[in-house]
Amino acid sequence: MRYGIVTETYPPEVNGVALTVQGLEHGLRQRGHEVAMVRPRHDGEAEPAVDTLLVRGAALPRYPGLKFGLPATRLLHNHWRQARPDAIYVATEGPLGWSALRAARRLGIPVATGFHTRFDDYVRSYGAPWLEGTALRWMRHFHNGAQATLVPTRELQAFLQTQRFRNVVRLPRAVDTVAFHPGHRDETLRREWGLDPHALAVIHVGRIAAEKNLPLAVRAFRELQRVRPEARFVWVGDGPAREALQRENPDFVFRGIKRGGALGRHFASADLFLFPSRSETFGNVTLEALASGVPVVAFDYGAAREFLRDGIHGAAVAVPDDAGFIAAALRLASDDALRTQMRPACREAVAALRPTQVADAFDRLLQSLTRSDSHAAPTVP
Known part of the structure; x- marks a missing residue:
């Protein structure tokens, strides 16, 4: 299979989203799949790695060293038309993520999104609690444009379902028990x-x-x-x-x-x-x-x-x-x-949280999106 992953953060940036996305990418590659990455270019980065499309980005306010991807719908449409993925995972809800959803929809490519950040909580932390409802509606509109929204916990899955997010699927997380010992x-x-x-x-x-x-x-x-x-x-x-x-x-x-x-x-x-x-x-x-x-x-x-x-x-x-x-x-x-x-x-x-198990579940979920019944929420044990 050939999968696409779109993210606005990726190592060497250090944050939970970047490291989680990298782990999912490596897991798919280890299972023998092709993975085509799309992400903003890091400062000073020259040539991209094989199967990586670098797009323009801009600095993220209040977060030195981090970027968000600028809109790139036409670029992604042309890129995926020439090298079409079987399914796409969009990890972030920024302008690049929205562009990926629009391009994939035009090409009829199934998409899963990742719910990694509680922007409704963030606006409260930065002194704008009146924007919580707006942030939640914006996230719901984004994620409901995909065939599935992936979350790491049962608690978050239940919350999003009460907020009218559709096809919310739990994808468990893992930890490297060799690196952390x-x-x-x-x-x-x-x-x-x-x-x-x-x-x-x-x-x-x-x-x-x-x-x-x-x-x-x-x-x-x-x-x-x-x-x-x-x-x-x-x-x-x-x-x-x-x-x-x-x-x-x-x-x-x-x-x-x-x-x-x-x-x-x-x-x-x-x-x-x-x-x-x-x-x-x-x-x-x-x-x-x-x-x-x-x-x-x-x-x-x-x-x-x-x-x-x-x-x-x-x-x-x-x-x-x-x-x-x-x-x-x-x-x-x-x-x-x-x-x-x-x-x-x-x-x-x-001790039993194996990255290989997460990669297997992620692979099976993406494959399920490629089937004719992919508009129903896939299940992950």
Whole structure:
């Protein structure tokens, strides 16, 4: 089969959408399929890889280093008319994604879209709550133009169905349990953070931005610091809120963006992961922390709802109980024996999430769209 994937973010950009899309692409290629990528050109990028069409992009406001693709309906129509995919996956809802839907519709090529970002939550985080309804209607119009909308959790699937999104299909996520493993714990790295062997390392991994609800993580750390004064808060990632956060908290350890083995070592070398976001569609970092054997404090939705059991793998806090989040962080930070007991359970919670299984499910879903009955929602176990 020949598949097309359209995305407005892709590595070396570091975010959940980019990495998820890359994982799906690699999974299809490993199964023997041709995959034709369409994405914006990265700054300084010269020649594209084989089977990659680079399009014009523009900087994304408030997100340095990230772009959205400019409209390209005619270009995509001509490109796919010459090298027609059997099915197309559109991962992002930007101008390039809309162009892909229009071009595919004109050519009669079946399309699945990915629901990766809660823009209705984002507008509230950036001070425009009156736009939530508009954002949701805009997303519904986009995704209902495809034969299927892929989501990572049962919770999000149910929510979108109540909002009149059609053909919503759950495609589970996976985690690389080799890259993220407790065995990558690195005492040299912990010393770089300013920790002695028995001190507490609290970590946050992700974009440092307003929609991530980071002031709650800061409040939780300051409370637990009262009982664990030697604790250090390590931040992995970057974003528009980093400068102010670093200025206001000079004792925090900021490590910037980490990839590959370095990211695995940072996760495994921590003792507690605080994830206060309430705007994720999933939260891949939750799985990465669990695979690394690190107890997690997170709100009970997304990946936490699917895999995190309260009191066994950390704490799953009811939304939007900020006081409960802080209390959970304090409780886990205060109990070294409990966290030690949780570490193997965290690992076990995600040990069976194989990327090959996700690739197989994604492949079967795209193939189902090519059949004559593809207007019905396909099923993925």
